[in-house]
Amino acid sequence: xxxxxxxxxxxxxxxxxxxxxxxxxxxxxxxxxxxxxxxxxxxxxxxxxxxxxxxxxxxxxxxxxxxxxxxxxxxxxxxxxxxxxxxxxxxxxxxxxxxxxxxxxxxxxxxxxxxxxxxxxxxxxxxxxxxxxxxxxxxxxxxxxxxxxxxxxxxxxxxxxxxxxxxxxxxxxxxxxxxxxxxxxxxxxxxxxxxxxxxxxxxxxxxxxxxxxxxxxxxxxxxxxxxxxxxxxxxxxxxxxxxxxxxxxxxxxxxxxxxxxxxxxxxxxxxxxxxxxxxxxxxxxxxxxxxxxxxxxxxxxxxxxxxxxxxxxxxxxxxxxxxxxxxxxxxxxx
Numbered sequence: 183x184x185x186x187x188x189x190x191x192x193x194x195x196x197x198x199x200x201x202x203x204x205x206x207x208x209x210x211x212x213x214x215x216x217x218x219x220x221x222x223x224x225x226x227x228x229x230x231x232x233x234x235x236x237x238x239x240x241x242x243x244x245x246x247x248x249x250x251x252x253x254x255x256x257x258x259x260x261x262x263x264x265x266x267x268x269x270x271x272x273x274x275x276x277x278x279x280x281x282x283x284x285x286x287x288x289x290x291x292x293x294x295x296x297x298x299x300x301x302x303x304x305x306x307x308x309x310x311x312x313x314x315x316x317x318x319x320x321x322x323x324x325x326x327x328x329x330x331x332x333x334x335x336x337x338x339x340x341x342x343x344x345x346x347x348x349x350x351x352x353x354x355x356x357x358x359x360x361x362x363x364x365x366x367x368x369x370x371x372x373x374x375x376x377x378x379x380x381x382x383x384x385x386x387x388x389x390x391x392x393x394x395x396x397x398x399x400x401x402x403x404x405x406x407x408x409x410x411x412x413x414x415x416x417x418x419x420x421x422x423x424x425x426x427x428x429x430x431x432x433x434x435x436x437x438x439x440x441x442x443x444x445x446x447x448x449x450x451x452x453x454x455x456x457x458x459x460x461x462x463x464x465x466x467x468x469x470x471x472x473x474x475x476x477x478x479x480x481x482x483x484x485x486x487x488x489x490x491x492x493x494x495x496x497x498x499x500x501x502x503x504x505x506x507x508x509x510x511x512x513x514x515x516x
Contacts (some may be wrong), residue, residue: 269503312416320448
């Protein structure tokens with residue numbers, strides 16, 4: 183990627199962090215006391231995300247290196263692009279609109295524009311696809327664990343969510359069979375900073391885009407092992423991510439189990455994604471955490487504190503991602 187484009191992404195990230203800190207208005211003294219009292223649990227939360235991003239990078243790496251022609255890009259380079267890509271996604275109001283152009287532009291010199299675009303689109307769709315499987319799994323888990331709470335009111339909420347999840351899963355499978363590069367790139371033509379690049383790319387690479395859709399369809403039809411390995415890594419990365427809730431709640435109470443943490447993570451992420459237009463879903467996630475912890479007979483204050491500490495973790499990893507953007511950017515060598 184040209185340095186000027188990388189600098190645009192970098193500056194955008196810095197501005198977004200500034201806006202987040204401005205809107206992020208907790209009681210800092212109380213937050214600092216919580217972090218200090220956490221002991222080794224807080225570093226564990228930070229380190230946990232190094233493992234989660236490792237699983238995400240492996241999922242993407244499987245897609246990139248599937249097929250006869252193996253890429254020359256190293257796994258650790260993909261790991262770096264993964265962390266930075268998610269950092270940019272966190273800072274983008276509509277989500278999944280900042281990190282993806284960055285990944286395509288960084289990966290293109292190694293594998294070509296068509297392969298870079300198809301692998302990024304495939305990974306993004308796999309990431310979203312696994313989210314709906316995670317929500318569906320969590321609904322079943324709730325019914326099994328809290329059957330006494332599954333009344334008419336609960337079913338009026340759970341059933342529509344289940345129907346939507348199943349419908350989206352169906353649409354994704356249809357997209358995997360037919361490809362979705364054209365639609366994905368059309369979305370990028372409306373994103374600030376890269377809309378002009380996206381428009382030129384769509385016009386100049388019509389044949390390549392068609393090839394991308396062929397590659398997307400081919401992964402699902404002919405290389406199912408890679409498809410399901412990538413999906414499994416994404417799904418289990420979400421399960422591993424629930425340890426963050428477990429670690430944070432352990433800071434405050436010994437009375438917590440991992441299964442409840444899966445439900446807390448699923449509901450809060452569902453609630454936050456309803457308000458996808460907010461950077462980092464500011465306020466939405468905290469509200470979702472407060473509601474679900476109360477529903478599971480935990481103190482609602484636990485949910486608020488969990489949300490605040492999660493914000494701190496996100497800000498730390500955003501800073502790491504932006505820092506990695508400026509490291510190891512030497513020219514690709516053959």
